[in-house]
Amino acid sequence: MLRVTDLHKTYGRTEVLKGVDFTVERGEVKALLGPSGSGKSTILRLMALLERPDRGEILLGGRRLGVQATGGRVVHLGERELARQRTDIGMVFQKFNLFNHLDALHNVMLGLTQVRGVKRAEAKEQAAAMLARVGLAERARHFPSELSGGQQQRVAIARALVMNPSVMLFDEPTSALDPELVGEVLAVMEQLAADGMTMVVVTHETRFARRVANEVAMFDSGSIVEQAPPDEFFDHPRHERTRKFLEHVH
Ligand code: ADP
């Protein structure tokens, strides 16, 4: 479903991604672990088409994203076409990024009406259904300031899901939450995985990764140093770097 090959990204003189390769099969969950500053958010931003790679390819369902081949030449897509491709990739950020002047329902509707051109009544119906799916049917008319962090993050998940994406990317979705609110967000994500969504999740929640991920990858200094199914990854890490990291997060 999602394939990344030889992905490179440099900011100024900092080589943040040094040739990253990985594949997520349809319906599978890949967890990305790694220390702060190792490039985890960067790779998600590239996959979400929020930034361009310097080199390498991102393929979604066999289609190369962000570029168009015309007469043998590869051309970067314009903003309009990029915006359309982005709707096929749902992204959930650490800090929710909701619009504070809109209630939950209107936050979820926005992509449908603005990007997809869906009629308001139809968008409202779909948004309400999606809020119900994340357990927030009763909170549809609440503004972000009237919702807990866990509820806000579930609105953000509903907002991404309502676009019916092929893949969902999560960037430390529970890191900004009070501990007692982490579980409700992870429960929604686990249900989503059980429903067959293809997901990439950057997380420090190793118990979640063990339970839900099909594969876990260890990121360090802009490369994947190790990836394996969760039991193998957590019980028999092969690399010293992974062992050291796991000692800290366990
Ligand atoms: P992680 O999510 O693993 O903590 P990031 O992908 O956020 O890591 O960042 C990796 C490195 O890239 C860090 O050194 C960070 O300072 C740098 N970086 C990220 N985004 C930018 C940017 N827009 N401009 C310059 N440097 C950046």
Ligand code: MG
């Ligand atoms: Mg990050």
